[in-house]
Amino acid sequence: MNYIVMDLEWNQSYSGRMGEHPRMPFEIIEIGAVKVDKNYHIIDEYSSLIKPRIYKKLHTKIKSILNYTEADLNTGRSFKEVCTEFLEWCGEDYMFCTWGPMDLTELQTNMDFYYMPRLPRPLKFLNLQMIYAESMDATASTVSKLEKAVADFHIPEDEPFHTALNDARYTALVLKEMKPKNLKEQYSFDLYMHPKSKEEEIVAIHNNQYEYISRDFPSKQDALDDKNVNAIRCYKCNKKTTKKIKWFCNSPSTYICVGKCWRHGNFCGKIKFKPLNDGRYYVIKTIKPITREGIEAIRQKQEDIREKRKEKRHLKSAGTEDSFT
Ligand SMILES: [Zn+2]
Incomplete structure (x- = not known):
């Protein structure tokens, strides 16, 4: 079994609640992931930009942390096409690993928006943010930023954060440093449904x-x-x-x-x-x-x-x- 360390970037309504689509408050604009084997080696990478359909203008907050522009996003492909390709790339036998539970929620919200087939349930995944918090100190906050974990393990910060692929890579490197015992046992159940x-x-x-x-x-x-x-x-x-x-x-x-x-x-x-x-x-x-x-x-x-x-x-x-x- 491989681990799919996934990270997504998403955009939201530029005009706040007014312009928000109730079925998709956050629209995914990039999927990045690395495939990691049981020895925590990165064996493959996936990255693709998505051309937004609902929120075409980047929200000011998003624009300030992300490293790309509306013009970049326009070179992307449709969510349905990218997501289908991504899930094929994941293969048959894998477990998602993410930094916090939000990425899987947004992935499925976007999949539902386009009426794509649902991911099989119950859906187990590894919440590396939680595993990291528990490994550091049980009393620590469970919502540490990825940047903090990367710094804690002295992982070289050669590439900028907040591109999906870079964050997925950093997350995989944190996983490698943690080398959690019984990693497969430490799964959480996704609660989207x-x-x-x-x-x-x-x-x-x-x-x-x-x-x-x-x-x-x-x-x-x-x-x-x-x-x-x-x-x-x-x-x-x-x-x-x-x-x-x-x-x-x-x-x-x-x-x-x-x-x-x-x-x-x-x-x-x-x-x-x-x-x-x-x-x-x-x-x-x-x-x-x-x-x-x-x-x-x-x-x-x-x-x-x-x-x-x-x-x-x-x-x-x-x-x-x-x-x-
Ligand atoms: Zn007993």
Whole structure:
């Protein structure tokens, strides 16, 4: 299997929201990619400019960071032609690698705009931005710029950033420097399309965690009431386990719990609600091992939330909440 390290450049409406096409807010104007083998050697390259059809004038912000002009773009070919050629170039057995999740989203938005056949699902890819952040420091921001990673690894900066091919090359060099262990295990699922039915739901045990991506539900509560959503299974053996801390609301969009498998120890479950445009929700549930200190921190958090709630109730009943906000 090869890795396709891909980078895209896109343009947007020059006149802001007014001139925006609702089906394609960002129009891809360049596809760049390198093919990398299992030893992280670059074995092939792909690069092509795309002649824009919707946003023909470069947005001022885009123009200031990119290295080309409208005249350059006019030498490009249609998105459909380039994208078809690119996907053929990718070959049969590959995994996309990108710096952050946006490139795959925009690629598929543009493909949908032209009613091209969809990429096969579930779509696994390697989010190298996240893998880089985790390799550096778990507390670091997960949105480091590519420039920072390139500088961190002292990769010579011979070519300008912000052409798709150069950025793809730099990303591949960062990958080579990181040489992540079990790289194939560290994939993410692309969330451009969530599972539409029970049959399409995703369950995967990888990278020392259990991951479940559900179909959509009318409300958060409907999701929480679903057996598959609220079940906590061991991240290793997938067996149902006992709850040590029941699901509780940890932030507006997440629930957490702690469970124990008699063979594999303690783990933390997390449900993240993903809102859809029509008001429905689907969930991403992850289950990962947790230390005793980790459990204590969660207990403390739960306690804090309870206290805050009590305080609020108290203030409300005293009718003084306004003076405290
Ligand atoms: Zn287990």
